[in-house]
Every structure is written in structure tokens, then in C-alpha cells.
Amino acid sequence: MSGRRMESLIAAGAMLLGALTLFGCSKYDTPKSDGGNIKIQTATLADGGARFYKYVDNDKEIRYFVVKTLDGGYKAAFDACDSCYRDKKGYEQQGGVMNCKNCNQKFPIDRLGPNATGGCNPGYLPVSVQGDMISISESTLKDGAKYF
Template sequence: MKSWVAALVIILAAVGVGAAFSFPGLGRYEKVKAVNGAVAIPLAAVSDGTAHFYKYSQGGKDVAFFVVKSPAGAVKTAFDACDVCFREKKGYEQGGGYMICKQCNRKFDINRIGHGAGGGCNPSFLPSRQAGGSIIIAVSDLMAGARFF
């Protein structure tokens, strides 16, 4: 009888943890929606030097990306994927001033993320612009990276 109760407690705990990760803010990615063909992320939400991970969905396709303020003060945007390791679907994690590929463990200086820094295992560049206190990312640019996911 006691083993039955213990098994039930373990099952309920596992279901609870799974449900928690489906609530906004508790999973790895915060879901974002587009308005007028673009996603807007408030600068105030990403100005802490920590990488913030987002997911945009369109037509059954999820596109993951991150926004991080570099140690030099520039806000960087990139797909949570690279040209080499994207098939593993592991993405990146932050380690201080670096983004680290979770597949091959290569480190990439956050200051260098951007246009022209692609190729290899670099975080794939995601164009963005700043306007009105937000980072603006065009849906067309997001969907251009759908092949990674």
C-alpha cells in the first residue's frame, strides 16, 4: 500500500513540474506575438546583461531566439541556433560575457554577435533595430531562420 502512495506522489510531482514549465515565464522560452509584422521586446526587459530567450510561432513552426545586452552596452539578437550544430536543437546558454553552444561547448563573445560574425558555430545573426524603447524584429527576419528549427 505504501509503495502505491509513493508512486502516486512521484507521478503527481512529475505532472506538476511539467505543468509549471507550460506557464509563461517558467520555461526556457517566453512566447512572443507579432503586431503589424514585427515582434517588439521592451529594452527595459533585456537590459540586465542576461540572455533572454524567446519563441515566435507561425504556421506550426517555432523559431527560437535570444536578446542580450553585451558588456559593451549594445543589445544583440541572434537565433538560438547556429549553422553547424542546429540539427541537435540544443541552442546556447550564457556564461558571463559569452554565449556557449550547448552541443560543442564553443564560447562566443557577446560583444561580437551580429552581422558578419556568422559561420561556424557562431549564434546565427537575427536582424533587429531599436525604436521607441523596444527591440523590433521583423517577422520576415524571424521566419528566414525557420530552417534552423
């Protein structure tokens, strides 16, 4: 690819990012509730990419992510860690790990879970899978308000 074409693509990407920011688009989707549980279709996670969501409770935005593991399971965590949550930077996926955008510590996706606590671990969020839907309890999401 020529240098000029690359520069054009970079400029177009920057303009798109600016437009998304200007018009309030965010990386956080808001899944529907069934009156006690948030439901997310498993098909949206088929590519192994982490998807970021938000839940709003009394004007408090609680952010979290869900990702498919290599063994076909699903993991979820708050987009805030046990240590760095005050900086409100959250995580980004880098291949098979989630990277804390504040301290740069990396956590293997397959090992996220209830036993990975303390330090800079992503705040664990339990999920259940029912058919082609992932279910997350709204009360559990509300418990994560302390991170935000």
C-alpha cells in the first residue's frame, strides 16, 4: 500500500472516530433486560472479541465486558479492576488477555473468574448460559456500582 493511500485511510479513520465521539456513540452497548436479568446473544461473541456493555442504575453507569473463551465458555467482568477502578480507564482486549489500561497488567481471559480477586484483576461478574443467550443478574450488576 502506498504511503499516500495509508495516510488517507488514517485520516478517514480519525474523522470517523471524531464523528462517533461528537455524536455520543460509545463502545458500550446497552442490552435489554427481561425484568431481573440482562440478556446477550451468544452469537455476538462468536469471534472471540470482548464486547463492552453498560447498565444504568439510578443514573450510575456500570460498565462491563463479556467474552467467549477458547474452550467455548463465556466470561464476564466489570470494566474496572479491584485496584485501579478510581482512574476509570477499564480494560482492552489484546488477543487472549484483557489489559488494564491504567497499569498495563494483563489477565488471561480463560482465567477470569471468582478466584481471581484482589490486585488489579477485573471485577468478576457471574454469567449463566441458557440456549443461545447469556444471562447476567441485574442485582449482581448493581453490586458493581462501587467501581464506578
